[in-house]
Amino acid sequence: MRTRHLANVYRLGVKELWSLWRDPMMLFLIVYTFSFAIYTAATAMPDTLHGAPIAIVDEDGSPLSSRIVSAFYPPQFTAPQMISIGEMDRGMDAGRFTFALDIPPDFQRDVLAGRSASVQLNVDATRMGQAFTGSGYVQQIVLGEISEFTQHYRASSVPPVDLALRARFNPALEKSWFGGLMEIINNVTMLSIILTGAALIREREHGTIEHLLVMPVTPTEIMLAKVWAMGVVVLLAAAISLNVVVRGLLQVPIEGSIALFLAGACLHLFATTSLGIFMATLARSMPQFGLLLILTMIPLEMLSGGQTPRESMPRFVQDLMLLAPTTHFVELGQAILYRGAGISVVWKPFLALALIGSVLFTLSLRRFRGSISRMA
Structure with missing residues (x-):
């Protein structure tokens, strides 16, 4: 009987794979x-300053202003465009550059004389990613060049305390490391819900679910077949993307260990594919399912915890999200892929995923079963 x-579960799962192959x-x-979306998410992080266009109005023409101009270079900024004061507003209005730095006349003389001197920085704040990050870069560069020029050498005074900064797990602070891995984790969740939900809704719309009702199969076998078939597809795609793209x-x-991560992904897929079937029983069509997917x-x-650390969220949200499988999947994914954690560290997220998956x-x-009985 068990055999x-x-x-039945195996044959129904193969049927799901053939249906997917024909779609x-x-x-x-x-x-x-699991290819282009992973790559773009990793290389187009919004808070990274890269290739920001900057224009400089040098009304002073002094060695100090020349040092400031030469301090802006790729990859953070493009080569500075030297413009006149009359071109600054027109260029900002046309969107030709994000930053426009105006160095006034007699700027070096005022700095050396100890008089108050000001530099005007115009920022196109509609380019939010570059504006907020880049304005801090510009201020730091200008103030650094002025400080070094007035001291007549490129050395800083030794502070009484030396802070030694060591970045663990990502020494160069490469944002692509974080973006690529987190996108895989998010896409595993999204695609597993979409595939299982769409498979059930497609059968309902095409009338093939009625054919299954007259066959000697149970609702449990039908659901298990959808879970393992769609789970295998997502798991295989994630493994290939992890090795080829990332x-x-x-x-x-x-x-x-990638094998340990994929084992955790299996438990996560058990939960999310079940969630996808649950959502498909609530929706009557694919558009309704799409709306439910957005809300979920x-x-x-x-x-x-994949976008923002959970510790910075309200306590109520932290406790509520313990019921979500993604919370534990992100925890074990970051621990295994970033920090090289073993099963002795991530057994709690594994156990939580198994419990949540069983409930879902x-x-x-x-x-x-209720939806099938109503159709029968």
Whole structure:
């Protein structure tokens, strides 16, 4: 009897894989999500200053102003555009540069005489990513060049306390390391919900669910087949993306065991695929399912600790998100992939995912049985 149940689950799962293979849009979504989307998320972090256009009005023409001009160079900034005072406003209005620095006449003379001197920095604040980050860069560069010029040498006074900064797990503070791995974790969640939910809704819309009702299969077998089939697809895509895109193209070092991470991903997929089936039983069509997905994915991604540390969130949100599988998946993913943690460290997230997955599977199975009985 048990062998027959397992055979039914296997054959139904193979049927799901063939249905997915015949859906070109879903195949394109899988390939895009675990290739181009991973690469762009890692290389286009919004808080990274890269290639910011800057224009400088040098009304002083002094050695000090020349030092300030030469201090702006790639990759943070493009080569400074030397413009006149009349071109500054027109260039800002046309969006040709994000920053416009105006060095007034007699600036060096005022600085050396100890008189009050000012430099005007105009910022295009509509370019929020560059504006907020870059304005701090510009101020630091200008003040640093002025300080070194007035001291007549490029040395700083030795402070009484020396703060030694050591960045662990990401010594160069490369944002692509964080962006690529977090995008894989988020996409595993999103795609597993989409594939299982769309598979169930597609069968309902095409009428194939009625064919399954007359076959000697149970609702548990139907649901288990969808869970393992879609889970295998997402797991395989995540493993390929982790090795080809993250480790290959982005050159991100993986400290821990990929096999252990994929084992945790299996538990996470058990929970999220069950959630996808539950949402599909609530929705009557794909547009409704898409709306439910938006309402579900935003809090799962934003409040799970992948974008913002959970410690900075309100206590109520921290406690509530312990019920979400993404919270524990992000925790074990960061611990394994970043810090090289073993099972002795991540066993709690593993246990939490197993419990959450069991609860979601039970609730989804009850809902799925109820929807099938109404159709029958």
